[in-house]
Amino acid sequence: MPAGRPTKLTPEIIEAAKDYLDNYEAAGDAFPNVAGLSIAINITRTTVYDWAKEKDSEFSYIVADVMAKQEQVLWKNGMSGEFNASLTKLALTKHNYSDRQELTGNDGGPLEFVQSLMPTTGPPSER
Secondary structure, eight states, X not given: OOTTOOOXXXXXXXXXXXXXXXXXXXXXXXXXXXXHHHHHHTOOHHHHHHHHTSTTOHHHHHHHHHHHHHHHHHHHHHHHTSSOHHHHHHHHGGGTOOOOOOOOOGGGOOOOOOOOOOOOSSOGGGO
């Protein structure tokens, strides 16, 4: 935030943000999220992220709580099958979850690639 510019962050906005965290479902959200928070407090997402960068501010803790609760709700409802698995998996990538498979060679070492020439004539069964 530029120096000298007054902040719009008021005690009322802090209370509205806390209320969203506690009552995100009443706001129509299946899980808490920054977009829902920004709508609930009538502030742009960019401003929410800017305010969240202020270390040790009450607002930064609220945003951190929104993200922690989001992860917990996604995990719980994804595991129970209440949420769509593909969308849950996508949303959980924001929490450093991944669906990654790693290929390893013998005894967990690197893969060995062997290049060989294959005949290009004849039917596939003879190649």
